[in-house]
Each structure stands twice: as structure tokens, then as C-alpha cells.
Amino acid sequence: MIFSIIILRWNYFKFQGLSRWAIIAVFLLKIAAGYLSFKYHNIYFAGGDGSIYLNSGRNLVDYSHKNPLTYFKLFTNQNRNEPGWEETYQQIIYWDPEKGSEFIDDNRTAIRINSLISLLSFRSIGAHIILLIFLSLIGLMALYKIFRKWFENVYPPVIFFAVFLSPSIIFWTSGILKETHTIFILGLFLFQLSIMLDRRNYSSILWTILLGILLLLARTYLSIALIIPVLFLVISSFLKTDSILKSIGLTLAITTAAFILLNVNGVDLFKMLSAKQADFNLIGINANSFFHIAELSQPLDIIKYMPIALINVYLQPQLFSFESWLYIFPIIENIDLITMIIFAFIYYKSPNKKETKYLIFVLLIWIIGGWIIGLTVPIQGAIARYKSVLIPFLLMSVIAIADWDRLKTKYLKEE
Numbered sequence: 427m428i429f430s431i432i433i434l435r436w437n438y439f440k441f442q443g444l445s446r447w448a449i450i451a452v453f454l455l456k457i458a459a460g461y462l463s464f465k466y467h468n469i470y471f472a473g474g475d476g477s478i479y480l481n482s483g484r485n486l487v488d489y490s491h492k493n494p495l496t497y498f499k500l501f502t503n504q505n506r507n508e509p510g511w512e513e514t515y516q517q518i519i520y521w522d523p524e525k526g527s528e529f530i531d532d533n534r535t536a537i538r539i540n541s542l543i544s545l546l547s548f549r550s551i552g553a554h555i556i557l558l559i560f561l562s563l564i565g566l567m568a569l570y571k572i573f574r575k576w577f578e579n580v581y582p583p584v585i586f587f588a589v590f591l592s593p594s595i596i597f598w599t600s601g602i603l604k605e606t607h608t609i610f611i612l613g614l615f616l617f618q619l620s621i622m623l624d625r626r627n628y629s630s631i632l633w634t635i636l637l638g639i640l641l642l643l644a645r646t647y648l649s650i651a652l653i654i655p656v657l658f659l660v661i662s663s664f665l666k667t668d669s670i671l672k673s674i675g676l677t678l679a680i681t682t683a684a685f686i687l688l689n690v691n692g693v694d695l696f697k698m699l700s701a702k703q704a705d706f707n708l709i710g711i712n713a714n715s716f717f718h719i720a721e722l723s724q725p726l727d728i729i730k731y732m733p734i735a736l737i738n739v740y741l742q743p744q745l746f747s748f749e750s751w752l753y754i755f756p757i758i759e760n761i762d763l764i765t766m767i768i769f770a771f772i773y774y775k776s777p778n779k780k781e782t783k784y785l786i787f788v789l790l791i792w793i794i795g796g797w798i799i800g801l802t803v804p805i806q807g808a809i810a811r812y813k814s815v816l817i818p819f820l821l822m823s824v825i826a827i828a829d830w831d832r833l834k835t836k837y838l839k840e841e
Contacts, residue, residue, distance in 0.1 A: 429453065429560050439567060441574065443582050452590045453563055456600040460555045463601035475520075476602030479533070480554065482518045483540030489514050501538060532604065535643040539607050558606045562599045565613030566590055566818075572613075572620050573822055576784040579775075580822075581830045581838070588821035592762070593755035594814035608645045609815050615641050619656065623663040647802075648815065651795035654681055659787045670782055696725040703802045715806035722801065735800025736793065739813050740820065742806065756810055759817065766824045775829035785826050792820040 430450050433439045439449055467474035490497035505511040515521055523531030540554070547553035570589045574582065589595070599609045615637040622630035642649040657680060662673035688695065700722040710716045719738065720731045741760060777785050795816045803809050 429556065432560075433563075438564070441567075441571060444570070444586065448586070449563070449567070449590075452566075452596075453559065455596060456559045456562070457556060459597045460559050460600035463597060463603075464551070464555060467601070475604075478519050479536045479540045479604075480544070480551070480602050482520055482537040483542075484544050484549065485518050486537065486541040487544055489517070501541065503534070532644055532646050535640075536604050536607070539644075540602065555600075555602060558602060559600050561610040562606045565610035566595070566599075568613030568617035569609075569818055572616055573818075575620065577781060577822065577826045579781070579830055580825055580828075581834060584825050584830075585822070588825060589818045592817045592821065593758050594810065594817045597755055598811050598814035603811060604645060605811055605814050608641075608648065611637060611641045611644050612648065612815060619659070623660065645815075647798050647812070648795060651791060651798055654794060655787050655790035657681065658790065659783070662783045670779065670786070673783070674786070696722070696728065699728065699798075699801060703804075706803050706805065706808075710803075710805040710808070713805045713807065715808075717804055717806065719801070719804045728801065731801060732797055736796050737800075739796040739800040739809055740792075742809070763820070763824065766821065766828075769833065770824050770828040773829045773832050774827055775832075777827060781826060785823060788819040788826070789823045792816045792823065795819075 430453065433449050433453065434446050439446055464476070467476055486500050487497065490500055499505055499511075500514070503515075506515070518537065520533040521537060523533070543554055543557050547557055566589055570585060573580075573585050573589060577585070595609070598605045600606060615634065618630060618634045618637055622634045638649070641652070654677065658673060658677040661676050661680075662670065665673055665676075685695065703719070703722055717738075720727065720734065722728065722731070740763075742756070796813060799809055799812050803812060
């Protein structure tokens with residue numbers, strides 16, 4: 427297989443202590459999961475969102491009549507409100523956001539990415555899925571490199587498991603859904619951010635900004651969730667003091683000032699969240715996994731309902747609640763998480779100053795990301811998808827506080 431050869435030959439997949447054959451095994455596992463995901467959505471959801479992104483992406487190519495200039499204009503959303511062009515755009519499902527939407531619509535980015543991939547896959551669904559899975563593997567490899575660098579004391583195979591082998595990552599980032607290209611962009615963005623904080627040159631700054639913009643267009647909620655963690659990491663990296671408390675204080679001060687400034691200028695974040703919640707309630711009321719979440723009626727509800735939001739995202743479905751075969755994945759994940767928490771508690775080791783900075787960063791990502799999802803999404807299946815890209819950060823925040831020297835001495839053979 428071509429991509430297996432690329433993995434074996436490309437230095438990007440070379441990392442000390444990591445076998446490239448292990449990466450190939452993950453790649454093959456994700457291909458099987460991608461096939462399963464495609465069949466599942468075709469049988470139960472007539473293709474679902476993934477089918478729409480795929481077909482709409484192909485339509486961009488078809489409607490251009492293989493004219494590169496016309497394709498470029500369609501791709502970049504030009505000539506709106508002109509006869510002929512507007513009719514074409516109306517035929518591309520999900521291209522235009524719903525009226526009254528307060529958020530940046532990321533469906534258009536998914537369609538564009540699938541359109542570009544369709545040019546390479548020659549209309550083969552199998553090739554299309556494999557190309558997307560390979561991109562997700564690139565993003566996961568970037569995350570693995572970052573975590574190995576930030577948490578040097580953690581046993582490498584455990585980091586490999588946290589990044590590559592959680593059921594959510596294997597299943598939900600292996601199809602035509604947004605999560606597949608999101609993990610690709612997220613991994614590269616954080617990898618480039620890490621380089622920027624080390625080198626602080628114009629090239630790394632430019633790449634970080636460009637990837638940040640692409641991530642904003644690809645997955646809006648995730649970009650919003652990353653603002654505070656990234657701000658904290660930048661501040662703590664640039665401050666000459668080693669005080670984590672000063673970095674946290676400055677981050678809170680800047681964040682508070684930004685919220686006040688946005689509110690003064692008419693940007694109502696509470697209104698945006700409550701509108702998103704209302705949209706999901708309307709869309710998902712007939713879904714099999716729909717459940718009622720607390721209504722956001724006043725701004726303080728965002729804080730008030732934070733605990734239940736995180737519980738709904740990370741601890742549901744409950745153990746032994748097999749309402750759907752897809753519940754197996756989060757249930758396994760919950761068992762893994764509980765096991766890791768127990769070991770981390772028994773073998774707790776206080777992180778050093780360097781590790782503390784990165785530990786706070788990964789904690790903030792999964793907490794804020796899960797908070798946003800839990801406040802707005804009342805559909806268990808959608809939650810399982812959306813949280814999948816946050817799972818590596820959740821697992822890393824737990825395993826990073828365990829004493830791996832003691833654990834290896836007691837349970838593992840010394841290498």
C-alpha cells in the first residue's frame with residue numbers, strides 16, 4: 427500500500443522509541459474503522475453528514491465543468507447574487523449557513539476539504555476515506571511528538587495509547603466527518619505553536635496564525651475552546667518568571683478584559699451559546715440519543731451548569747448502559763479513564779514547573795471544550811463525535827501526574 431510505504435520512508439513518522447510498524451497498524455485499524463463508520467451511517471442515517479460533505483464537495487467539481495477558474499470561484503464563494511451562480515450555490519447542500527446563525531459556519535470548510543480530496547481520489551469513496559485517514563494520522567503524529575516532548579517522564583507506550591488508540595479517536599476520526607480533518611489541523615497547529623514558542627521567528631509565527639485561522643474555519647467550537655489555553659501557554663512561555671500563578675492571573679485578566687470589550691461592542695457570547703443550544707434542541711428532538719439539558723436562561727447559568735455539562739460529555743453513557751452498540755466505545759473509554767485515575771491517585775507524583783505549565787494547558791483544553799459541548803449539545807451521538815478530538819488531552823492530563831518510575835518498577839520489566 428502506498429501510504430504504508432510513505433509511513434516507512436517519510437522522516438516525519440520517525441521518532442525515537444516508536445516503531446513505524448505500530449503506526450502502520452494504527453493506520454490499518456483506522457481504515458477498518460472508517461469502513462465501519464461509512465457502513466453505519468449509510469444504514470442508519472442514509473449517509474449522514476459525511477455523505478453530504480462528500481457529495482457537496484464533488485458537486486463543486488461537477489458544477490465547474492472541469493474549468494479551473496470556475497472551480498476556483500465556486501471554491502472561494504465568489505459571484506454571489508449573480509444569475510446562474512446563485513442557483514448553483516443553492517444546490518450545494520450545507521454550503522450556506524442557517525439564517526440567524528451566530529457562529530462561523532464550518533460546514534463550508536468540510537465541503538472544501540472533501541472537494542480537494544475528491545480531485546485526488548477520482549470519485550472512489552474508498553480512496554477518499556483512506557486519504558482523509560492518512561491526514562488524521564499526520565495530525566495524531568504531531569500530537570504524539572508534542573506530548574513526548576512536554577511529558578518526558580511518562581512511559582512512551584502509554585502516550586501512544588492516549589493519542590492513537592482510544593476508541594473515540596479510532597472510530598470518529600476515521601471517516602468523512604469533520605473530526606477526521608479537524609484532528610489533522612489541530613495536531614499541526616499545536617505542533618507549530620510549540621515550535622513558535624521555542625524559536626520565536628517570523629516563519630513559525632506566520633504558520634501558527636495560518637493554521638489557527640484554518641482551525642477556526644474547520645471547527646469553530648474547538649477554536650473558541652483553545653483561546654484561553656493558548657493564551658496561557660504563550661504568556662507562561664514568554665514571561666521571564668517561573669511563577670505559574672502569575673501566568674494564570676494575567677491570563678484571567680486579559681480574558682476578562684476581552685469579554686468586557688466584546689460585550690461593549692455588541693458581541694453577546696451568552697446569546698450565541700443559548701442560540702446554539704436552541705438550534706440543537708430543534709434539530710435533535712427526534713434523535714434516538716436525544717436527552718434534555720438545562721436551558722441557558724441567564725449568563726450565570728453558564729457557570730452554574732458547568733459540572734453537569736462536563737459529566738454529560740465525559741461520563742455518559744453510564745457503565746453497562748448498552749442502548750446502542752456505539753455506546754461500547756465511550757463505555758470502554760470511561761473504564762480506561764477510571765482505571766488511569768485510580769493509578770494516578772495511588773502513584774501520584776507532583777509535576778515539575780515545566781510539566782505543570784503543559785499540564786494546565788491540556789487540562790484547559792478538555793475542560794473548556796467539554797464545557798461548551800455539554801452546554802449546547804443534547805444528543806449523545808453528537809457528543810461522542812465532538813468530544814473525540816479532546817480525548818487525548820483528557821487522558822494525558824491524568825497519566826502525566828503518575829509516577830512512571832514507580833509504576834515501571836512494580837508492573838513493567840525494565841528496558
